Amino acid sequence: MTPLSGKPVVTAAKMRAAEEAAIADGTSVDILMARAGTEVAQTIRRLASGSEVLILCGPGNNGGDGYVAAAALRAWSLPVRVAALAPPATDAARNACAGWSGPVETLAETKSAPILVDALFGTGLSRALDPAIVAALRRLNARARLSIAVDLPSGVDTDRGVALGDIPAADVTLALGAPKPAHLLYPAAGLCGAIRVLDIGVPASSDVMVLAAPDLPMPGPDSHKYSRGMVAVVGGDMPGAAELSAIAALRAGAGYVLLLAEHGALQPHAIVRKAFTPDALTDKRIGALIIGPGLGRGDEARARLDQALASAVPLVIDGDALHLLDTARLDVVRNRAVPVIMTPHAGEFDALFGKGEESKIDRARAAALRSGATIIFKGADTVIASPQGAVRVAQSANAWLSTAGTGDVLAGAVGAFLSGNANIAFDAACAGVWAHARAARRLRGAFIADDLADALTAVRSRL
Ligand SMILES: NC(=O)C1=CN([C@@H]2O[C@H](COP(=O)(O)OP(=O)(O)OC[C@H]3O[C@@H](n4cnc5c(N)ncnc54)[C@H](O)[C@@H]3O)[C@@H](O)[C@H]2O)[C@@H](O)CC1
């Protein structure tokens, strides 16, 4: 379990709205800043263990938090210095600065300290950082033993998760009130280091949340193979990929897995194999059909995809099948009465829905709305979006996932959960992504996709 899991993911505008609601309820911005700054100071105190702290303060309320934290550390008789980029520009930041009784150095001239605290910019960053600011940050960051960012590393765009300048990475980021998209979306997430969310008493909600452990039913004494879910996998040009999906579906808990393929290995024996025929798709016991892993992109692949789309079976569309989805087939997807889950990585997503400057969260949500399908937009920061607007963002699981076949395993896991309950395709997608990530976290070093599929058994037993 990660500390962020299940938390709402809040944009800069939503956070401001939550702050304004708290102010309207009678909590002044000064009180909010006092809370935030004090929480920050308490965390710094624990992490610094007596080493000298240098706090960099910007002109806005992020800088205000920095002054409050500095005053608190000083009141606790801890060694702390402050360097400012510019004088405080908001009333709250001015009041906070007035509470700091020590000298204020300049960012350009200040000397480094073992503990660097970046309170230059938070959610109010509106443009790229001046190169002189980036240079100062890099200089101080390189000489610090530990660098701590208040709310966000200065220079990251809160909502889009991109860096506006060549900024250095923090070791720890203290997210105030709630995680923001930049704490989860790459490349910004890679600049945050370890993320801790500090409660500042500003309740924030969102239909975007960090992916949490799913709540799935376990088999009972009266379960049988079909009640646990029957998954069919359509084979094609590359038999190994469809087999990986089939194994993953079994190991994620499906009761029966049918591999519709003409060729391939005979192991494991638990997979039932039979040649693909359109008739095979009319078996009413099939709870989910996976199409795409190793399918190929030729005429036969196209025909199989069209038969799958025309069937009454819930679908997981992955890999090669995503490449075959043209506008007409996307229309069929939208008009299907039974659910579709699509699992594009960035290249496949761009090809299907176009490139875009918006955040990965917004793009996934728009694609789900447009296609009527649940979208699993894969990556280190996988985003799952439902056509109803719900979004979950998964935290990076294991960099070794970047190996052939791990996508086939994901499709299999998602298929297993979809076959168990196709009414809630979004939940199945979330469960599949979660189980896949959990399996990856159990593995070390250069594991292979077969290991990942095998690891699902242990993950499933602990859900
Ligand atoms: N939302 C909340 O509930 C709370 C927010 N607080 C803090 O307030 C922060 C947001 O404060 P602000 O909205 O004042 O924003 P920031 O403090 O992030 O920055 C805004 C200031 O920076 C300037 N600026 C923006 N981009 C710049 C750039 N590239 N180069 C130079 N100057 C630039 C702006 O003109 C403005 O003066 C949060 O990140 C958090 O740290 C806390 O104080 C209390 C509670």
Ligand SMILES: [K+]
């Ligand atoms: K900051």
